[in-house]
Amino acid sequence: MSSASLYAPFVTAGEGGKNRLVLSIEGVHCPACIQKIESAIVTEPDVTEARLNYTTKRLNIIWNGAADRADGFIARINGLGYKARPFEAAKAEATDSEYAKFLRLCLGVSGFASGNIMLLSFALWMTTTQQMGIMTRELFHLISALIAVPTVFFSGRPFFRSAYAVLSKGRTNMDVPISLGILLATGMSLFEMFRGAEHVFFDSAVMLIFFLLIGRYLDFLALANARRAAGDLVSMMSGTATVLEGDIQRPVLIRDLREGMVVLVGVGERIPADATVIDGASDIDTSPVTGESLPVHVKVGEALYSGTINMAAPLKIRILRAAENSLLADVIRMMEKAEQGQAKYVRIADRAARMYTPVVHVLAASTFVYWLLLAHLPWEQALMIAVTVLIITCPCALGLAVPVVQMLAVGRLMKKGVMVKTGDALERLSGIDTVMLDKTGTLTVGEPRLLDNAAGTGLKLAASLAAHSKHPLSRAIVHAYEGQLFPLSVNEVQGHGLESVHEGKRVRLGSRAWCGDTSAPDSADTLELWLDVEGAAPIRFGFADPLRADTQSVIGSLKANGFRIVLASGDRESAVREVASKLGIAEWHAGMKPANKFALLDTLKGQGRKVLMVGDGLNDAPVLAGAYVSASPASGLDIARNAADLVYTGDKFAPVLLAHKVAKFSQRLVVQNFALAILYNVFAVPMAMAGYVTPLVAAIAMSSSSVIVIANAFRLRTIL
Incomplete structure (x- = not known):
């Protein structure tokens, strides 16, 4: 190991002479970034694997050779315009926290500025210079500039920094045209203001930043939740x-x-x-x-x-x-693989944005070239018309198409006990065709309950013994008995049960064999405890993990809607078979470990299935992270709740069905909203390119399109 190496101490030696380095990467915004970084590293000599996880922003590099090559890998990534450093959990968490504060501050400033500038802009749009007076109009322009310019340079930093980082390395990304549009609109507005023009467009630049920051912050929150799920597992190995x-x-x-x-x-x-x-x-x-x-x-x-x-x-x-x-490490790797696969999903809003940005910039550039070279207008007028094209296509309606529907849907579902954690969860939920279910804690309540026919003789004595144990069956007995208990001195006999003396007689609560009922049938697959009072016949207490109250009706509804139902549980075969039989589920799997469940999910994916996974345990976490969309009950483990896209409260299963119903209707509204936004642009853009659009027309058109989109979204309230 070279003494000059800065990063060799962070390298982990593996089997077969291979070395492993885990790096945190800053500046990754899309799948193209992932491909760029992975391709650069995997082509290095002796590198056997380079995998970048979009969710955690962590790059795993495995290679044959010296540990001091870590310095070269980091330099190579930094040379691409990204920032790489060895992964350290505490620093990664601190970085996330700081970036969240940064985005919130930028978002808050841009929102405040947008509201104030729009108040000024409406006054400017709705009047002429003769009506308002030139001095008043210029004062409004100046106030708008004093609000907009600092806001653009303060709140636009997430985009400007990203664009500068890649441009300085001779590359580009989506933040480059975004930054160009913002700066061009701001610059032309300043130019028009100083030359005393009637109209400026500060409002459009600030509103564009505001809408883009909403999307970026929501994306960050979704990814932070997923990183927290992986962090929960890593903490188990710390x-x-x-x-x-x-x-x-x-x-x-x-x-x-x-x-x-x-x-x-x-x-x-x-x-x-x-x-x-x-x-x-x-x-x-x-x-x-x-x-x-x-x-x-x-x-x-x-x-x-x-x-x-x-x-x-x-x-x-x-x-x-x-x-x-170990198994836990395997689960972590499966989680990372699952999240890597999820990064390939492209939301409808992102697909629209990818088409929207280049198309708008091509139209604006074409407009400038036409008016300058073919119509022979002065460059100032040609550029102003081109900027007008950028302004008229301000994505207010397009930007509202998804968020308004999402906010309404998420708010209404929250009131019904369903928390939607990721921005695209409802969009994905609307497209599922298969439902994969865990058993314990998902279809069932997740804890044993004493059967009704077990109550009665001996229950008080059994509860008095059981109160001294944390065993789930003991807790079930205590829960079932509501009276006063006998004061007993209890000993716990490992592997057998509880023992005490009551009224001069030995009493035991435990397994069938220990409590002396050798004539009882083999009950290896039965949930039971036996109470043995010296000189009396043993009393059996049977238990069951009951189905949630509405599980049967919900499964029936899912089957009626044509969904393929798959039950995958780590529980005993007899227990899984019984539940599957009660619910009419033909496809079931028992005794499944995390790797088995993950393999089953891969099989379903290979068949082209879009899977909703519902689970509540650590063994479900990789599948929850890797499924097309996932849900977990609030009673589940932290790792499961963090990995899931939706979390539902209460002791019923119906919220899963409700969430799907809302998701289907929401997606229909989103598509309609995009159609309305596109229709607006179809009419507005040609008019802007022809030079016929005035700020008043633009204001009415943009406001009307936004109001229509919002009104359409409120139709969601009719189904909740």
């Missing part, structure tokens, strides 16, 4: 584990754990890496990985997965795979 070396205990970073190390895992701690038990026995909460609601009892020789939680007793475990190759 921290330390207690490694045993003989009788000595020492803390070791989880990312530095290697195969063969012996680790002590205390009660309540996560299993840091895939391992096997070498000493002790305990109950493990596997729900983050498998989705199964009940803890699994493990003993010496049994395997454990990273991310699961030790619930009952300390364990000594031997690491089977390094942390970077």
